[in-house]
Amino acid sequence: xxxxxxxxxxxxxxxxxxxxxxxxxxxxxxxCLLTDETLVLRNLPILADINTLCNLxxxxxxxxxxxxxxxxxxGRTVELTARGVTNTTAPYDLVRKMRASVLVLGPLVARFxxxxxxxxxxxxxxARPVDLHIKGLxxxxxxxxxxxxxxxxxxxxxxxxxxxxFPKVSVGATExxxxxxxxxxxxxVLVNAAREPEVSxxxxxxxxxxxxxxxxxxxTLRIRGVERLHGATHSIVPDRIETGTxxxxxxxxxxxxxxxxxxxxxxxxxxxxxxxxxxxxxEIEGGIRVSRANGTLAGVDVMTEPYPGFPTDxxxxxxxxxxxxxxxxxxxxxxxxxxxxxxxxxxxxxxxxTVHGASALVRGVDRLTGAPVMATDLRASVSLVxxxxxxxxxxxxxxxxxxxRGYERLEEKLAACGADIERxxxxxxxx
Ligand code: EPZ
Numbered sequence: 514x515x516x517x518x519x520x521x522x523x524x525x526x527x528x529x530x531x532x533x534x535x536x537x538x539x540x541x542x543x544x545c546l547l548t549d550e551t552l553v554l555r556n557l558p559i560l561a562d563i564n565t566l567c568n569l570x571x572x573x574x575x576x577x578x579x580x581x582x583x584x585x586x587x588g589r590t591v592e593l594t595a596r597g598v599t600n601t602t603a604p605y606d607l608v609r610k611m612r613a614s615v616l617v618l619g620p621l622v623a624r625f626x627x628x629x630x631x632x633x634x635x636x637x638x639x640a641r642p643v644d645l646h647i648k649g650l651x652x653x654x655x656x657x658x659x660x661x662x663x664x665x666x667x668x669x670x671x672x673x674x675x676x677x678x679f680p681k682v683s684v685g686a687t688e689x690x691x692x693x694x695x696x697x698x699x700x701x702v703l704v705n706a707a708r709e710p711e712v713s714x715x716x717x718x719x720x721x722x723x724x725x726x727x728x729x730x731x732x733t734l735r736i737r738g739v740e741r742l743h744g745a746t747h748s749i750v751p752d753r754i755e756t757g758t759x760x761x762x763x764x765x766x767x768x769x770x771x772x773x774x775x776x777x778x779x780x781x782x783x784x785x786x787x788x789x790x791x792x793x794x795x796e797i798e799g800g801i802r803v804s805r806a807n808g809t810l811a812g813v814d815v816m817t818e819p820y821p822g823f824p825t826d827x828x829x830x831x832x833x834x835x836x837x838x839x840x841x842x843x844x845x846x847x848x849x850x851x852x853x854x855x856x857x858x859x860x861x862x863x864x865x866x867t868v869h870g871a872s873a874l875v876r877g878v879d880r881l882t883g884a885p886v887m888a889t890d891l892r893a894s895v896s897l898v899x900x901x902x903x904x905x906x907x908x909x910x911x912x913x914x915x916x917x918r919g920y921e922r923l924e925e926k927l928a929a930c931g932a933d934i935e936r937x938x939x940x941x942x943x944x
Contacts, residue, residue, distance in 0.1 A: 515913040517924055519901035520933040521883055524768030527930035529759050531775040531800075532558035533749030535919050536826075537711035539613040540688040541718055541749060542566050545575060545593035546620035547692060548722060550744030557589045557749060561917045565611045572607070573617065574598040598625065605631040605662060611918075612636060615643055616685065619693035622655050622666045629665045637889040639849040645686035649677045653690070653697055674699030674738055682707050682819040687734070688715055694736035695724040703734040709820040710779055714750040721745035753779035754826045755920065758895055760784070760803040761830045762927065764792040765837060765903045769804035770930060777801045782823045786831070789813045790838060810834065812842035812877055819848070829855045829896035835875040836864040837903050844873045855893035858886040862900050862908065880905050887911035891919040898923065902932055911939075 533556035543566070545552040557563065557579075567577055570593065578592040601621045608614040608631035621628035635641060647657050647664060652675040655668040674697050677690060687707040692715070694701035706712070708730060716729040722745045725737040756775040763770035764787065777784060777796050784794050790813045793806040812835055817825040825848040835842040836859055846852050853873055856866045861884045865876040883906030888894040894915040901908030910916075913936065916923055924934045 514911070514939040516937050516939055517898060517910045517913050517916070518935055518937055519883070519898065519908045519910070521881075521901050521904035521906065521908060523902070523931050523933055524766045525763055525770055525902070525927065525930040525932060526768050528771035528773055529926045529930060530773045531751050531755045531759070532556065532921050534558075534711055534714070534752040534754070535560055535562055536684070536754070537714040537750050538563060539566055540616050540692070540711065540715045541747065542570065542591070542593060543616040543620055544692055544715065544718060544722070545570070546573070546595045546598065546617060547624055547695060548742040548744060549594075549596040551592050551594045552722070552744055553590060553592050553746040555590045555746065555748040557591045558752065558921050559589060560919060560921055561914065562611050562613065562919065565607065566614065569603060569607045569614050569617065570595075572604075573600050573621075601625050601628045603628070603630040608633050612641065613685070615646065616689055616692075618646060618664065618666065619650065619689035622650060622668050623672055623693040623696040626669045626671060627667050629663050631663050632659070637854065638852045641849075643685075645679060645681070645683045646689045649686060649690040650693060652677050653693060653701065672697035674701040674736070676702045676704065679703070679705040684709050684712060687712050691716060691726070691734060691736065692719065694738060695719050695726070695742060697736075697738040699738060701736045701738070703736070704732070706732050706734045707819060708732055710750050710753060718745060718747040721747055751775040751779060754824065754892070756780050756801075757783045757824070757827045758830050758899070758920070759926075760787065760792065760794070760801070761827075761834050762899055762902060763803040764790075764805055764810060765834050765899050767805055767808070768931070769802065771797060771800060771802050773800035775800050782821055783827050786813055786815050786823055790834065790842075810838035810877075812838045812840035812875070814843045816845040817848050825849060825852060826892050828852060829892040830899055832856065832866070832873065832875055833859060833896040833899040833903075836866070836878060836881060836900060838877040841874060841876045844875060846871050854890065855888055855896045858888055858893070858897055859900055861886055862904055864900070882906055883908040885909040885911065888915065891915045895920060895923070902927070902934070
């Protein structure tokens with residue numbers, strides 16, 4: 514299994530292009546199931562998770578054409594045509610690889626009146642139930658049975674509009690029900706809906722496909738169902754988590770990066786917190802420039818929240834940053850119940866962290882030291898890469914496949930900006 518080896522202590526300098534958002538691309542790709550015409554998505558990131566979803570859509574009978582002509586920075590274009598869908602089952606073997614597979618549920622039931630989708634089960638960062646997806650579809654008239662580890666949904670006469678009040682904000686449930694509602698009879702209102710830019714990106718694409726949606730960007734989405742949707746061409750929103758990760762890479766190494774193909778407003782809350790910690794952001798043409806404001810970083814308190822709050826997907830990276838700041842900072846994770854697995858690994862690199870329930874107190878140290886480390890999810894893994902870039906000596910990050918799920922050519926992008934980082938092929942085993 515591949516590893517990443519980093520010799521730390523070099524300030525990064527140069528520019529890094531950000532790709533389309535993984536977490537927008539995944540629901541956008543499943544939206545192709547809503548129409549028999551072709552959906553064209555531009556700025557597609559090339560990632561393991563995108564590949565997994567392609568395999569799932571292929572087995573449903575979707576025709577997929579991937580065009581590499583966009584060039585490394587511009588991303589690729591994918592054409593998805595769900596005309597010949599023959600199979601409405603999403604099998605366990607594919608769903609267990611990637612939870613976002615559950616996003617085929619809403620579109621399949623809405624268009625075909627049936628779907629059988631494996632329950633995804635828990636994962637490294639928490640239990641992550643899908644009850645809100647199920648309850649929402651039931652409110653829209655679907656009959657759902659749980660059998661043999663599968664959700665079997667039926668709505669032979671089609672779905673009908675409903676008012677759905679989410680008891681907690683869920684990105685995935687909002688996306689699933691938003692897609693389902695576009696083809697339901699009558700009006701659906703999603704109250705306390707997720708406002709993440711990836712949700713809005715999906716909504717804009719659905720409108721381009723002929724859906725009638727108002728309230729995009731707010732916490733109340735109003736969808737009037739239409740008879741059918743048609744094809745469209747849509748460019749995927751830049752990846753704000755990749756943007757924030759590279760911003761922190763610049764800051765933790767004391768370097769300066771131009772992060773391109775992205776926008777500052779996508780990471781506004783993270784930028785505010787990072788500015789308090791001593792990170793300077795300047796908007797430049799096509800992106801943002803990031804460096805330290807005055808040479809040092811300071812501890813700050815951070816709480817993860819649904820958008821527009823500080824994203825849970827940047828929490829691990831923020832912890833790495835605080836490890837080398839002056840003073841202490843408190844991180845409180847409110848979205849997932851088990852998202853501090855990176856803390857003990859960072860402590861193996863000399864970090865001073867005390868975890869108590871949903872909070873972690875991080876006391877800055879002068880310097881981290883390199884060590885072999887590993888993590889069990891994507892953002893935890895990249896936080897270890899950031900720590901490795903700042904540490905004295907050599908760090909080896911194991912289980913690189915986590916990184917490949919969400920960061921395209923991570924080590925190439927960092928190496929081009931002066932990092933001493935390389936991927937080394939492993940021979941089985943990963944520890
Ligand atoms: C999305 O996951 C992202 N994934 C996650 O990105 C991200 O961390 C998360 O949103 C929060 O921002 C994709 O977009 C593909 P949720 P999702 O439903 O939709 C609970 C990454 O690293 N909940 O908003 O699965 C749930 O357990 C990742 O790229 C229920 O209780 O997250 C959690 O505590 C990982 N019942 C909270 O809501 C439900 O039916 C928010 O989860 C659904 C969710």
